[in-house]
Amino acid sequence: MTKKILIVDDEPHLRTLIQQTLEELEDEGVELFTATNGEEALETIREVQPNLVFLDVMMPRKNGFDVCHAVKNELGMTHVHIVLLTAKGQEFDRQRGQEVGADLYMTKPFDPDALVAKARSVLGLPA
Amino acid sequence: MPGLSLRALLSPKSGAYAAVKALCDVAGGDLTIVDSAGRVLLGADSDANADTDSRIPVAVDDSVLGFVAGPGAASAAVAQLLTLLASRESQQRALAAETLHLYREINLIEQLSEELAAVLNIQAVAKSALAQAQRLIPATHGSMLLVDKLTGTLRTEGSFVPESGNGSHSIGALAPDSLFAASVLDRGTAEIVNDCAGDPRARGAECNLRALICAPLRAGQHTAGLIALASADTEASYSAANLKLLNTIALQTAAAVENAMLCAEMVESARERAAYAAELQAASSVQQLLLQGTSRPTPGFRVDSVYLPASEVGGDFFYVQPAPGGSLLVIVGDVSGKGLTAAMRVALILGVLRRETSYDPAEILFSLNNALATQGQLGFATACCVRIAPTGEFAFANAGHIAPYKSCSELETIPALPLGLLADQSYELVEGKLKDGESLVLLSDGVPEARAQSGELFGFERTGSLCSQAAGEIARTAQQFGQEDDITVVTLTMEPAA
Numbered sequence A: 001m002t003k004k005i006l007i008v009d010d011e012p013h014l015r016t017l018i019q020q021t022l023e024e025l026e027d028e029g030v031e032l033f034t035a036t037n038g039e040e041a042l043e044t045i046r047e048v049q050p051n052l053v054f055l056d057v058m059m060p061r062k063n064g065f066d067v068c069h070a071v072k073n074e075l076g077m078t079h080v081h082i083v084l085l086t087a088k089g090q091e092f093d094r095q096r097g098q099e100v101g102a103d104l105y106m107t108k109p110f111d112p113d114a115l116v117a118k119a120r121s122v123l124g125l126p127a
Numbered sequence B: 001m002p003g004l005s006l007r008a009l010l011s012p013k014s015g016a017y018a019a020v021k022a023l024c025d026v027a028g029g030d031l032t033i034v035d036s037a038g039r040v041l042l043g044a045d046s047d048a049n050a051d052t053d054s055r056i057p058v059a060v061d062d063s064v065l066g067f068v069a070g071p072g073a074a075s076a077a078v079a080q081l082l083t084l085l086a087s088r089e090s091q092q093r094a095l096a097a098e099t100l101h102l103y104r105e106i107n108l109i110e111q112l113s114e115e116l117a118a119v120l121n122i123q124a125v126a127k128s129a130l131a132q133a134q135r136l137i138p139a140t141h142g143s144m145l146l147v148d149k150l151t152g153t154l155r156t157e158g159s160f161v162p163e164s165g166n167g168s169h170s171i172g173a174l175a176p177d178s179l180f181a182a183s184v185l186d187r188g189t190a191e192i193v194n195d196c197a198g199d200p201r202a203r204g205a206e207c208n209l210r211a212l213i214c215a216p217l218r219a220g221q222h223t224a225g226l227i228a229l230a231s232a233d234t235e236a237s238y239s240a241a242n243l244k245l246l247n248t249i250a251l252q253t254a255a256a257v258e259n260a261m262l263c264a265e266m267v268e269s270a271r272e273r274a275a276y277a278a279e280l281q282a283a284s285s286v287q288q289l290l291l292q293g294t295s296r297p298t299p300g301f302r303v304d305s306v307y308l309p310a311s312e313v314g315g316d317f318f319y320v321q322p323a324p325g326g327s328l329l330v331i332v333g334d335v336s337g338k339g340l341t342a343a344m345r346v347a348l349i350l351g352v353l354r355r356e357t358s359y360d361p362a363e364i365l366f367s368l369n370n371a372l373a374t375q376g377q378l379g380f381a382t383a384c385c386v387r388i389a390p391t392g393e394f395a396f397a398n399a400g401h402i403a404p405y406k407s408c409s410e411l412e413t414i415p416a417l418p419l420g421l422l423a424d425q426s427y428e429l430v431e432g433k434l435k436d437g438e439s440l441v442l443l444s445d446g447v448p449e450a451r452a453q454s455g456e457l458f459g460f461e462r463t464g465s466l467c468s469q470a471a472g473e474i475a476r477t478a479q480q481f482g483q484e485d486d487i488t489v490v491t492l493t494m495e496p497a498a
Helices: A012-028 A038-048 A062-075 A091-100 A112-123 B014-024 B074-117 B124-134 B179-187 B204-208 B240-292 B339-355 B363-376 B458-466 B469-484
Strands: A003-008 A030-035 A054-058 A079-086 A104-107 B032-035 B041-042 B056-061 B063-069 B141-147 B154-160 B190-195 B211-219 B222-233 B301-308 B316-323 B328-334 B381-388 B394-397 B432-434 B439-443 B487-494
Touching: A003 A012, A003 A038, A003 A112, A012 A030, A012 A112, A012 B074, A030 A038, A030 B316, A054 A062, A054 A112, A054 B056, A054 B328, A062 A079, A062 A091, A091 A104, A091 B458, A104 A112, A112 B074, B014 B074, B032 B190, B056 B074, B056 B316, B063 B074, B074 B240, B124 B141, B124 B222, B124 B240, B154 B222, B179 B190, B190 B240, B211 B240, B222 B240, B222 B316, B240 B339, B301 B316, B301 B328, B316 B339, B316 B487, B328 B339, B328 B363, B328 B439, B328 B487, B339 B363, B339 B381, B363 B381, B363 B394, B381 B439, B394 B487, B439 B469, B458 B469, B469 B487
Parallel strands: A003 A030, A003 A054, A054 A079, A079 A104
Antiparallel strands: B032 B041, B032 B063, B056 B063, B141 B154, B141 B222, B190 B211, B211 B222, B301 B487, B316 B328, B328 B381, B381 B394, B394 B432, B439 B487
C-alpha cells in the first residue's frame, strides 16, 4: 500500500521547502500531497488517509490545533501521525499540541534532516 | 537541477497542468509531450518518438527535460511555455535548496550550541565542534588546537582523519608546529588556503592537503587557539561562505573552551584548597603536639596554660621548663605572619628552646634572637621569658612582647627589639618577687587586641582586671569578646609550702 504524506501550510514557499525536503522519499514509493489551509487539510486527510501529516499551526480557516483535534478525536483517525510545525516555540504551544493529540511538535526553521528522519521512522523506511 | 522533470511539472496535481492542457486543446489536440526518456506525458501516443528531428526540445540549463511534437507553430508555442515554466520551477527549486541549506546550517549551529553548553571538558568541546564543523563544511581532516597558557605553544585537543587514512597526516588538519596555525594565531583572523602544496608555509604532510580553512578561537580580545578543516580531495576548494560558517562555529567553540578552562581551573583550585586545608589540619595537629610537649611537672608552682589559635595553626607559642634549684622557666611569644609559615617559625623556636642550655631569660632571648636573625626570611617574634625560684623571686626579659601581669598590674619592662630583627641584640633582666598565692600572668596580644563586632577593643584595662582569674577564664572571655588573633595565656602561681 502506498505510503502518503500530507504537507499543510498556507505559505507556498514553505510548502515547497517541505515538499522538496521530502522529495527523496518519492523514489521509495511515497506519495506527497499538499493542502493550503485547515479545511482543505481535513478534506484531504479524509480523502487520502495519509500516514503522516506535517501540519502548520497558524493558518486561515481552521488552525493546526483545531485540525489535529478534529483528526484525532472527531474523526477518530488516531493512526494518522501528526507533526505540528510552527514558527512559535513557546512551551504553552507545545502543551496545546499535546492536548490536541499531536505526536510531535517541531519548530521552524525546521531541520531538513530531522524532517526526513521523522518521515522515514513513521513510514517504516530504512534510515 | 535534481528533481526537476517534465513529469512533475505536468502532474495533474500541479498548477501548470491545466494551462498546458488547455493550450494543447486549443491547438487542436494533435500535440504530444514526452519526457526525455520518450514516455508520453500529455497528448496522443502517436509518432512523437518517431520523427525526432521535428520535435521541439524543452531544455533548462542545457538539460533536455523532454520534447513537444506536433504541428510546427503550436508545438513551438507549447515548448516555449514549458521551457518558461521549467525555468521558473528550476529557479524556485534552487532557491528552496539554498534555503534548506541555510535551515540545515541554523539547526546544526543550534545543535552545536546545545551540545557545547552541556560539556565542560575541553576534549568533549573539541569533539563536538569538529563533528558539527564536518557536517557543515566538507572536510577529510580536522583539528582543534589550544594555546598552552604556561608555554604559549599549541597542543592538539581534538582531530579527525579519513577512516581509510594510511597514517600520513594522522594528526588532523594541522600539527601544533604548523606555520599555517602560527600565522592564523598571529593575525587573529581566519584564512582559506586553496592550494596548500603551493603555499610556502606548507610543511611535510600538509603538502598532501588540497584545501585548508582555519579560524581562530577568539573570546573577547583573547585567542585561545584555533579550529582547522582541510580536504585532501584534489577538487576541494573552500569559499567565503565556508569561512563565515567556520568563524561562527569558532566563536561558539571559543566561549565553550573558556568555560571549560574556567571550570578546570575552579576544580584545580578547589583541589588545591582541599589539599591546603588538609596540610593545615596536619600542621595544627603537629603544633598541638609540640605545645603539649612543653608541659612538664612543676613542683612548688601551679602552671595553667591555654592556647586558642585563631585558625587551624597559630603563631603564638609557650614553653615551660623546670630549671636547676627547683626553679621554673616560662616563655610566651608570638611570631609574625599567619598560617603555615608562622607555624613553621613556632616549630623552629620550640626546637631552639629545647636545645638551649642556659636558664637565664636574657641569654635565652639572646639565643633565640640570633637563631631567627641568622636564618633570615623567617620574620620576627616577640617573647617574654621568666625564671622563677622556689622562693618566689623571679627575673624576666622581654623582647617586644606584651608585659607580664602581677596582681592585675602590668610589670614595668625594659624596651627591647623583637627577636629576629637584629643579630646579637642583648636583653636586660627585670627582677621581682611573688608571694604565696600570687600569680604572674603571661599572655599574647590576642587578649587585649580582641575586638567586638562594634569595633571596640578588649583593651589592657579589661585584661588587667581579669588577671586574677584562671588562664582558661581569661582566654575564653577575650575569645567571646571577639577573637581576631591567636590567644595564649599562661598563669604561674606560687603554691604554698605543704
